[in-house]
Amino acid sequence: MILTAIFAIGLYLAVLVLVVGTAFRVVHYIRIPVPLVIPTTPAPITRTGVVARLLREVVFFESLFKGSKWTWLFGWIFHFAMLMVLLEHLRYVSEPVWMWIVAIQWIGLYAGIAMCLGLVGLAVRRVVVDRIRYISAPSDHLMLLLLVGIGASGVGMKVFWHTDIVALKAFVIGLIRFDWQPLPGDPALLVHLSLVIVLMLIFPFSKLLHAPGMFFSPTLNMVDTPREHRHVSGWGETRTSHRKVASQEFKPRG
């Protein structure tokens, strides 16, 4: 029961920190002005175009593909596989389990393995390529280790150390309904959950902020129409008065 309480509280706390911390950061970004028009051009000249640009970045990692094929390959495999794994995990929170989640359950194992392989690829590059080794702080290596730990313990439970998933689901649903149910005490599961808690806790304080951050990147999200539409800086108070000055001063000669 102590075990259940520790993990229940840990997960509540982690979700709270993840959601509130990230929301704070996002609100913080929104409140800071963007004084000048700085899309990296050529850039879309319509809002729709900007949405498409961001979609291509989020779904295909378009710029990274241009930048580094190996990093793109490992990075894309990791992220896409992680998405699949997350979707597969929805079976623990939906009751009854939605049909499409049932339909993709078979992907889980392969996606878990792919996720780990992608991460290992990234980790190897981080050590082997001298330029990337130079720019890596301890946290950059540990972040990959953490994710590999999550992936490996998850795959491990699928293949070797099966846990009681019926009891696990009862525990998760219990958390959602604030009606705690006992957590199975398998070591692999405890490792898996502990690492997930750590990941959620550090999310708003780490480079994981790249996920919300990229949507606020002015080089990606601005429309390239500075001549057509006057962008107002957000802190140049004197600027608005120039409209009046312009019309008064305008006295064509000659």
Place this chain on the structure above:
Amino acid sequence: MVKQEFPVPVITEHLQVPRVQPDAMAETKPSVAKAEFQEALGFPGELVDNWQSVALDKMSELLGKYRALPVFLDSCVKCGACTDKCHYYLGTGDPKNMPVARQDLMRNVYRRYFTFAGRYFPWLVGAQDLTESVLEDWYRYYHQCSECRRCSVYCPFGIDTAEITMAGREILASVGLGQKYANEIIGKVHKIGNNLGLPGPALADTLTGLEEEVEEDIGVKVRFPLDEAGADVLLVTPSADFFSEPHVDGLIGYAKVFHQAGIRWTLSSYASEAANFGIFIGNYDQMQKVAERIRQAALDLGVRRIVIGECGHAWRVAYSYWNTLIGPFDFLDTDYPAPQHMCELTYDLIQQGALTLDPSANDKKIVTFHDSCNVSRGSRMGSTPGGQFTLPREIIQAVCNHFVDMAPETTHEQTFCCGGGGGLLTDDLLELRVKGALPRVTALKQVVDNHGVTHMAAICAICKSQFSKVLPIYGFDMDMIVSVHQLVGDALVFDSAH
């Protein structure tokens, strides 16, 4: 100026990514601005005693004024995609010239003072105190970035090192460590109206001289009007166009285009500079003040259009920032975008058939085109994205029969900076400039060897000055670099009909 001795890189067939050579460029830094020039711009004359707190206060202020700054500092995942993209890294191997490492000089300090992780676990995330040696690194390496934005093209989050560099320079200037070259030039613009400190009468003389020269050359009196109220077009061009080679041939080209199209145009002695070094030092107020002169000149002269000559970052400032800084342009002709690039004007005239061109005049040349960084990645021409690439090329192809593009990974948005942009076009930094030009000259050598290219056209005053200096060092002919409008001017046919 003591001549710097350094080994000139060897051009290989394909560009090699160098191994990391720590501190390879640690000795290179530009001179610090003298007190009088610092103070003229409202910065402290020399390094202030409490520089650390002033710097951190400034950083805090900038973090609250530019959204890009915290987003870029937070979002980097150290994927390394940018590490082999900077021409200065490729030319020097100094790891602090990798875009991410350049950002990290500021990011590590940001983490230390402004983030939870860096405050409590500095060793874990590589956070660093703002020490004197960090400040020195800032001065060195924020003056080894030409703000060309190439790294931002490859960054999955669009992180633009130029924005970090600008913030870095702004902080440096605010503690008393402004850069001599840039700040002296800005001072000259405020006082005299252009980067060269060329006063109005001297400018008038120069233009009269050009009129005589052109008349002698082609037998047509092509005018170079100055301060003519009531002209249709105010042309604002980098002051290097008034006498530097090959820039001046570009100016002659603009004049010939205006002449043949019958457009009444004028230069202004008050706003005789398109360049705006305010962007280089990252200072919004300076940038605005420099730009304001042009708006004033346009109002005073009563022009209907403002056209910008061949200048890379000037075009970025004009295209992207002017409407914010000195707009609205409701006093100009609404039929033309404000401001307009000279290439847009020429391109439109060519489309309308308003110019009589004989491309065979350039038949002795096999021309390639160097996309200037700030035009390519910080602006647009025409009405569709990428017009900044197609318009100049279509102009060149309309006036030259032999055009060859350089390798695709070195053109368009992937173009390499000439090595002298961003306020680094000073002899203090010659070694950096030469090494930073390596990626471009490597691509140039490929088309010279494979296609017999004889000339490289550009639309930026800095590119032209930089290549005039570094091409000979790499064994090319100094005259290889030409203005796009020189090619246009040479192909324009003048006869009695005009």
